[in-house]
Amino acid sequence: MKLLIVDDSKFSQITASNLFKKLIEGVEIVFASDGKEGLKRYIEEKPDYVILDLLMPNVDGRELVKLIREYDRDAKIFVVSADVQNSVKEEMLSYGVLDFINKPLNEEKVKLIYEIIKGDKDEGDKSGI
DSSP: OEEEEEOSOHHHHHHHHHHHHHHSTTOEEEEESSHHHHHHHHHHHOOSEEEEOSOOSSSOHHHHHHHHHHHOTTOOEEEEESOOOHHHHHHHHHTTOSEEEESSOOHHHHHHHHHHHHHHHHHHHHTTO
């Protein structure tokens, strides 16, 4: 499984990477530091899932979700953000993200993401994909 983590904070990238590697055996992780790089890496790397922050320079997470959706309407995206406004969460969910997780990311929240991923894979198995 390949994850693309898009966050302008190196600390957040490393923290997320370590948490996912601890929980998911053999996970491959690719990084981007802003939305512009995130879209480029999405197109190049074709990750299974995207974990992205909303507040970033150049192209922010909101715009990145829209750009990824334009490129791949079936992209599987999780938003992990410190912006906890209900309106922001509702907006992101309306774009079809799998979940909106509040920062900081911790082991419990990564387990929640992994459960959603496992459920998503199970659904794919059931439908013959």
